[in-house]
Amino acid sequence: MSGNSTYQPQSKVLQWFEKRLPIGGLIHSSFVAYPTPRNLNYWWTFGGILSFMLGVQIITGIVLAMHYTPHVDLAFKSVETIMRDVNYGWLLRYLHSNGASMFFIAVYIHMFRGMYYGSYKEPREVLWILGVIIYLLMMATGFLGYTLPWGQMSFWGATVITNFFSAIPGVGEAVVTWLWGGFAIGNPTLNRFYSLHYLLPFVIAGVVILHVWALHVSGQNNPAGIEPKSDRDTVPFTPYATVKDGFFMAVFCIMFAWFIFYAPNYLGHADNYIPANPAVTPAHIVPEWYYLPFYAILRAIPDKLLGVVAMFASILILAFLPWLDTSRVKSARYRPLFKQFFWLFFAVCIGLGWLGAKPAEGIYVVLSRILTFYYFAHFIIVLPLLGIFEKTKPLPNSISESVLGSKA
Amino acid sequence: MTTQRILIALTLAASIGAAGAARAAEGTPTPPAQKWTFSGPFGKFDQGQLQRGFKIYKEVCASCHAMNLVSFRNLAEPGGPGFSVAQAAAVAAEYKIKDLDDKGEAIERNGRPADRFPSPFANDLAAAAANGGVTPPDLSTMAKARTYERGFPWFVFDIFTQFQEQGPDYIVALLTGYKEPPKGFALPAGGNYNEYFPGHVIAMPNPLSDGQVTFDDGAPQTVAQYAKDVTAFMMWAAEPHLVARKRLGFQVMIFLVVLSGLLYFTKKKVWSAVH
Numbered sequence: 001m002s003g004n005s006t007y008q009p010q011s012k013v014l015q016w017f018e019k020r021l022p023i024g025g026l027i028h029s030s031f032v033a034y035p036t037p038r039n040l041n042y043w044w045t046f047g048g049i050l051s052f053m054l055g056v057q058i059i060t061g062i063v064l065a066m067h068y069t070p071h072v073d074l075a076f077k078s079v080e081t082i083m084r085d086v087n088y089g090w091l092l093r094y095l096h097s098n099g100a101s102m103f104f105i106a107v108y109i110h111m112f113r114g115m116y117y118g119s120y121k122e123p124r125e126v127l128w129i130l131g132v133i134i135y136l137l138m139m140a141t142g143f144l145g146y147t148l149p150w151g152q153m154s155f156w157g158a159t160v161i162t163n164f165f166s167a168i169p170g171v172g173e174a175v176v177t178w179l180w181g182g183f184a185i186g187n188p189t190l191n192r193f194y195s196l197h198y199l200l201p202f203v204i205a206g207v208v209i210l211h212v213w214a215l216h217v218s219g220q221n222n223p224a225g226i227e228p229k230s231d232r233d234t235v236p237f238t239p240y241a242t243v244k245d246g247f248f249m250a251v252f253c254i255m256f257a258w259f260i261f262y263a264p265n266y267l268g269h270a271d272n273y274i275p276a277n278p279a280v281t282p283a284h285i286v287p288e289w290y291y292l293p294f295y296a297i298l299r300a301i302p303d304k305l306l307g308v309v310a311m312f313a314s315i316l317i318l319a320f321l322p323w324l325d326t327s328r329v330k331s332a333r334y335r336p337l338f339k340q341f342f343w344l345f346f347a348v349c350i351g352l353g354w355l356g357a358k359p360a361e362g363i364y365v366v367l368s369r370i371l372t373f374y375y376f377a378h379f380i381i382v383l384p385l386l387g388i389f390e391k392t393k394p395l396p397n398s399i400s401e402s403v404l405g406s407k408a
Numbered sequence: 409m410t411t412q413r414i415l416i417a418l419t420l421a422a423s424i425g426a427a428g429a430a431r432a433a434e435g436t437p438t439p440p441a442q443k444w445t446f447s448g449p450f451g452k453f454d455q456g457q458l459q460r461g462f463k464i465y466k467e468v469c470a471s472c473h474a475m476n477l478v479s480f481r482n483l484a485e486p487g488g489p490g491f492s493v494a495q496a497a498a499v500a501a502e503y504k505i506k507d508l509d510d511k512g513e514a515i516e517r518n519g520r521p522a523d524r525f526p527s528p529f530a531n532d533l534a535a536a537a538a539n540g541g542v543t544p545p546d547l548s549t550m551a552k553a554r555t556y557e558r559g560f561p562w563f564v565f566d567i568f569t570q571f572q573e574q575g576p577d578y579i580v581a582l583l584t585g586y587k588e589p590p591k592g593f594a595l596p597a598g599g600n601y602n603e604y605f606p607g608h609v610i611a612m613p614n615p616l617s618d619g620q621v622t623f624d625d626g627a628p629q630t631v632a633q634y635a636k637d638v639t640a641f642m643m644w645a646a647e648p649h650l651v652a653r654k655r656l657g658f659q660v661m662i663f664l665v666v667l668s669g670l671l672y673f674t675k676k677k678v679w680s681a682v683h
Contacts, residue, residue: 038682080477080549083649090649091656235682243678247671254664261657262449262570265552270575273553273646274545283606354560 006033030216035234036241037222039403043113044220046106048245049252053103054208058201060096068148070194072187075150076275094264100142101267102256104290107135115321116342118330119221125322127214130207132319137204139291139315144197146288150190151272156285158185158193164298167305184278224402225331226395233399284359292356293349297375299360300368310372317379324379326387334393338386345378439556439581439604442636444573446643449658452651453644456625458489461641464621464634469547472539472612474527477548478645481521487651488644497521540598542611551575551643575646576639578604583635586614 007028009015018024067086069078082089120128147154162179166172181188228234271282287295294311301307332339352371358364396402445454480500483491500519503526509515529535535543555574581604589601599609616631623629
């Protein structure tokens with residue numbers, strides 16, 4: 001989406017159109033001629049996969065919305081009617097519910113890849129922050145969507161999450177009443193959650209356009225973490241990146257299909273097949289798997305307000321990553337110490353996710369506190385100091401040299 | 409890299425220990441794994457089993473439990489118990505359905521295939537009042553609404569083995585888990601001791617006994633058999649398109665594997681010039 005395009009349509013009609021609205025040139029320069037570093041590995045295919053998943057969620061979601069009824073007495077039944085009586089309704093619904101999980105698997109890989117290779121560093125800070133915003137919007141959308149079937153976990157998950165806001169000093173209770181649209185979670189809550197769940201994906205799509213725009217201004221980072229210097233360092237997006245992305249998207253779809261057709265309820269919770277009942281609290285209220293690390297952080301802190309603050313801070317701190325990491329070398333490939341700390345951080349995130357699914361008692365609380373401390377220490381202590389003290393390996397002179405060796 | 413390995417080892421050790429401790433503390437044994445015809449990638453419901461299960465549901469469960477999401481017509485739909493349309497209509501006709509006539513008067517008419525299974529009680533309050541204050545849960549989604557904790561590492565293996573039958577395994581265990589309470593166990597009035605129910609005190613009295621339901625296909629008329637058959641029926645009620653789902657899944661898998669293979673070789677060809 002940058003610079004003037006060299007695109008010249010063949011047909012007269014397209015030439016006429018291009019003079020008036022150069023959309024062909026925009027597409028050509030963005031997805032055909034756009035130079036991509038020649039050394040990108042398969043971890044770089046998740047951007048395409050994420051766009052694909054957003055498309056899947058929007059299309060299946062629009063069709064599901066044609067059959068769904070956002071009413072506390074009818075929502076559970078309407079979802080079951082989709083599963084039973086709508087033609088291929090079970091497929092649509094499982095595509096959408098498992099699609100959310102696949103979306104998050106892809107976004108987590110995409111984010112960890114960015115962290116490993118230092119993709120957030122100059123000149124890609126804005127690109128990274130836009131990504132953090134997309135991630136926040138995804139979390140909101142996923143939560144809102146999970147409430148819609150109005151099962152037990154929908155209801156009690158919504159209760160726990162909306163109660164976060166009651167921790168705000170002074171106005172907390174008023175804010176929660178305003179969010180609920182009443183003095184308890186009820187029909188107004190379900191209706192507004194449905195409305196917002198339909199709205200937010202289009203907001204995500206808008207920010208995705210900005211994200212891709214920013215990407216096409218700064219160009220892609222790459223495993224070597226150095227900028228392309230000549231044409232020898234890059235290959236055109238089409239056919240090179242297109243076919244590579246396409247191949248890995250198909251592989252990703254195999255995993256997606258495995259869950260849809262063979263384990264469609266694996267990533268969900270059995271309690272959500274029980275209709276919502278405000279009088280019965282489930283034994284363990286557990287959020288969807290993709291929120292578990294943050295849920296563990298929330299429960300690690302004994303004070304409610306501080307817990308909520310820590311939870312939001314654990315996500316927002318990502319936006320400051322470009323400045324917290326003081327090293328000038330981007331890729332972990334040339335940062336031996338950072339590489340170790342990266343994997344330690346990765347293990348801490350997995351550990352927090354596991355703890356989020358456990359009851360908040362005994363050893364689990366202690367472990368949650370230790371890992372929560374380390375989570376923040378990684379950003380506030382480890383990354384700033386590493387940049388100062390770490391002895392990095394020499395960088396290659398160019399991307400083509402890093403791929404082909406110095407003989408090239 | 410060594411830090412990473414030590415950490416993973418520690419996490420593994422901690423989680424295995426913790427899972428065992430949690431189970432011992434709750435005192436609920438893990439439901440034994442049953443053999444189900446509907447498990448795995450090519451799973452199908454056993455028509456005979458579903459028909460027996462329906463008979464048990466009709467003669468035993470339905471006197472207290474509703475199954476509001478299932479209609480009589482579903483009995484004749486592909487992938488299910490395999491009733492003919494006429495048989496499903498005959499089953500429906502055995503029931504009286506509350507309705508209004510065209511003058512708006514309340515009437516009772518014979519059931520039709522399009523009717524949902526009628527509830528045994530007029531409403532939830534009436535159901536609760538007749539059952540010691542607790543409404544017997546609707547059984548439509550029951551087989552997917554119950555589970556037990558698999559613990560590490562089983563929950564990881566389950567992705568690959570496609571183990572999805574925690575619910576049915578638990579229901580069989582529950583239906584066969586009625587026992588005399590152990591010495592010193594204070595059983596509250598109106599409660600029944602069940603080995604597999606969380607907390608062991610269940611309001612539902614032991615519903616099954618040997619010889620209670622007559623089968624005409626020679627299947628053993630035992631509690632163990634009843635429990636399995638009625639659970640299979642509940643699984644079908646919860647997931648009536650299971651067979652179609654797994655069949656389509658296999659077709660999609662073949663398509664995706666071939667597509668991935670073709671794209672892989674295309675990718676190799678395209679990139680051969682730059683590598």
